[in-house]
Amino acid sequence: MTGDAVTANAVNAVNAVITDWGGVLTSPLNQAVDVWLAADGVDVARYKGVMRAWVKQAYDGSGVNPIHGLEDGTLEVAEFERLLAAELLTVDGAPVPAEGLIARMFRAFEPVEPMYDALRAARAAGARTALLSNSWGNDYPRDLWNDLFDAVVISCEVGMRKPDERIFRHAVELVGLPPEECVFIDDIEHNCAAAEAVGMKAVHHTSVDTTLAELRALGLAV
Incomplete structure (x- = not known):
């Protein structure tokens, strides 16, 4: 050599x-999320629509959204949970509880x-x-x-x-x-x-x- x-x-x-x-x-993240969606009875299509838009903004620079603040520490966890829960519904049309949402999302x-x-x-x-x-x-x-x-x-x-x-x-x-x-x-x-x-x-x-x-x-x- x-x-x-x-x-x-x-x-x-x-x-x-x-x-x-x-x-x-x-x-995998998607496996954990699927467990949470089923356990909380979340409307899957509604969740995916919201998250698809938020993630796209978070990675392509097209806008600032709650994911930015959550990840860089400028948005409190409880506020992120409130904002996300406000966009979701269960399959029965009921609200999704905000408190502890992230813990439930990643529990699996x-x-x-x-x-x-x-x-x-x-x-x-x-x-x-x-x-x-x-x-x-x-x-x-x-x-x-x-x-x-x-x-x-x-x-x-x-x-x-x-x-x-x-x-x-x-x-x-x-x-x-x-x-x-x-x-x-x-x-x-x-x-x-x-x-x-x-x-x-x-x-x-x-x-x-x-x-x-x-x-x-x-x-x-x-």
């Missing part, structure tokens, strides 16, 4: 894994142990690890994070949200490595593109098996 090749390999090495939480370290989240195991393996092999999550007022299972992350970045706690490039740069600074040495995992493709725009590698998480295969291809022990 030539000296130039050795240098290129060193520069391109991945030495940190930065991961999303919901939908990556947990069971389950930890994905193979992803936790992969992070532990990567960290044991010398990689740095970090969490980068857009919070929906989530009650995070922080007891599962003991000795797992070198840094934890929660959007509402830092006043920034994905896909803002500032939050990616903040996470990278906390792990102490250049973006080129970091890989970011997220189940939202738009966030992956934003990470790549600041120089990070990105893995769009669609399944545990494909994500682990991509991490191994980057040279990580997972």
Whole structure:
């Protein structure tokens, strides 16, 4: 191997894994939401119509809506719940209770142990690890994070949200490595593109098996 090749390999090495939480370290978001919709008897079409419009605005820059405020901490959780509940009805036409709505929405989240195991393996092999999550007022299972992350970045706690490039740069600074040495995992493709725009590698998480295969291809022990 030539000296130039050795240098290129060193520069391109991945030495940190930065991961999303919901939908990556947990069971899929849509599964949890489906459980909640059924349990609360929410009109599914009405919910999807409201959320489709809000999410589109949140990611394409076409307007500011409650998701922005919830994720960057400028909107109280209770107010977001009130605003969302006001847009919803049950299948019987009754109002949906606002209090505790987010907790009910994510109650069916389950930890994905193979992803936790992969992070532990990567960290044991010398990689740095970090969490980068857009919070929906989530009650995070922080007891599962003991000795797992070198840094934890929660959007509402830092006043920034994905896909803002500032939050990616903040996470990278906390792990102490250049973006080129970091890989970011997220189940939202738009966030992956934003990470790549600041120089990070990105893995769009669609399944545990494909994500682990991509991490191994980057040279990580997972």
